[in-house]
Amino acid sequence: MADYDCTRCGACCVNPLENRAEGYTEYVTVTPRDALLKHPKIVERYVVFNDDGHAHLKLDAGHRCAALKGGLGRKVRCEIYALRPAPCRRVEAGSEGCLRARREQGLPI
DSSP: OOOOOGGGOOGGGBOOHHHHHTTOOOOSEEOTTOGGGGOHHHHHHHEEEOTTSOEEEOBOTTSBBTTEEEETTTEEEETTGGGOOHHHHHOOTTSHHHHHHHHHTTOOO
16 A cells, blocks of 8 residues: 555545535534634634534635645645544545545545
């Protein structure tokens, strides 16, 4: 298996085409258990609440998580890495979800 370096990728931090095609703009759910909700400044900057009051990570105009900085496939970093919510923690380098995101973003697998 190839060596996948998350600091050079970031593909999993982009709302998938399938979600966008179906009109889903809420990509990563933030649950009440997630530590980042205990940090008001981080919440203000990186979290959005839908009409039902459920928290999600904000997406930028390019459908990327607002906390992702840098260029996909080159060098990226997560501004909230230590506090990232559970769905972000579940993604593993080289997993099927990782490879699917890389394919969708045109990155080598």
